[in-house]
Amino acid sequence: MDQDISLDIAYFFKGRSKEVVTRILDNCGYYIDIGISTLLDRSLLTVTKCGDLEMHDLIEQMGKYIVTQESPNDPSKRSRLRGYHDINYVLTQNRGTEATRDIVVQKQDAYREQHIVRWRGLTFSDISQLKLLNLDGVEALILSYVPSSLRVFRWRRCPMETLPFINESYELVEINLYDSPSIVDVWHGKKFLEKLKYLFLSKYRRLKRIPDLSEAPNLKVLDIQNCEKLNDIPQISQATRALLS
Known part of the structure; x- marks a missing residue:
């Protein structure tokens, strides 16, 4: 488990906020507090004064090498x-396999040669063990066969008007669609999302109502800051911390 956390940080999260990374990996199912503490005690990881996670360049390179060596010639078989x-x-090209657990598009990958990467459609067929999907900045009009195993879904500037694939079978713990001006309805109707804890919907220019959350009993945080057209806020549980300003 500690190695998985170390590999995730080396591969995706070096230099990112400890608070954010801890929440993401915790929502993916890791025993993150113990894992982070162990890595800090072993000096494999440090925390800057600004609260960001850092590791030595050699450790980062080793982590990336380990992941690449899982399947040197075929990325579809890497974790x-x-x-x-x-x-x-x-x-x-519909080459997914059950080996893939995390997919993260980095900011520099979403903007290549000063142009936004535009994929007409992304297919997740056979990626049945996916836990983390981060598509920040990507423009894709179709997501096909998104697996129900998904626990953390992050898509800054999502170009869709709604997320048609979300239903009761999903294990989603966190949905983060920060700064997505195209979103009108996050999802349609009532969804039983028992495991959902975090819903980030801030800076939605067109959002007029938030989805029905009556069947999300474990929701902890609802972020609807800077949603200018939002005029209907339904009742939420007292256990939910709402960010409204």
């Missing part, structure tokens, strides 16, 4: 995917 070419190869 983690990052980088435009690998993600493009797997998701646009």
Whole structure:
């Protein structure tokens, strides 16, 4: 488990906020507090004064090498995917396998040669064990066969008007669609999302109502800051912390 956490940080999250990374990996099912503490005690990880996670460049390179060596010639058989070419190869050519657990599009991958990467559609067929999907900045109009195993879904500037794939079978713990001006309805109707704890919907220019959350009994945080057209806020549980300003 500690190695998985170390590999995730080396591959995706070096230099990111400890608070954010801890929440993401915790929502993916790790015993993150113990894992982070162990890595800090072993000096494999440090925390800056600003609260960001750092590790030595050699440890980062070793982590990336370990992931690459899982399948040197075929990224579809690796546990983690990052980088435009690998993600493009797997998701646009329907080459997914159950080996892939995390897919993260980095900011520099979403903007190549000063142009936004536009994929007409991304297919997740056979990626049945996916836990983390981060598509920040990507423009894709169709997501096909998104697996119900998904626990953390992050898509800054999502170009869709709604997320048609969300239903009761999903194990989603966190949905983060920060700054997505196209979103009108996050999802339609009532969804029983028992495991959902975090819903980030801030900076939605067109959002007029938030989804029915009556069947999300474990929701902890609802972020609807800076949603200018939002005029209907339904009742939420007293256990939910709502960010409204």
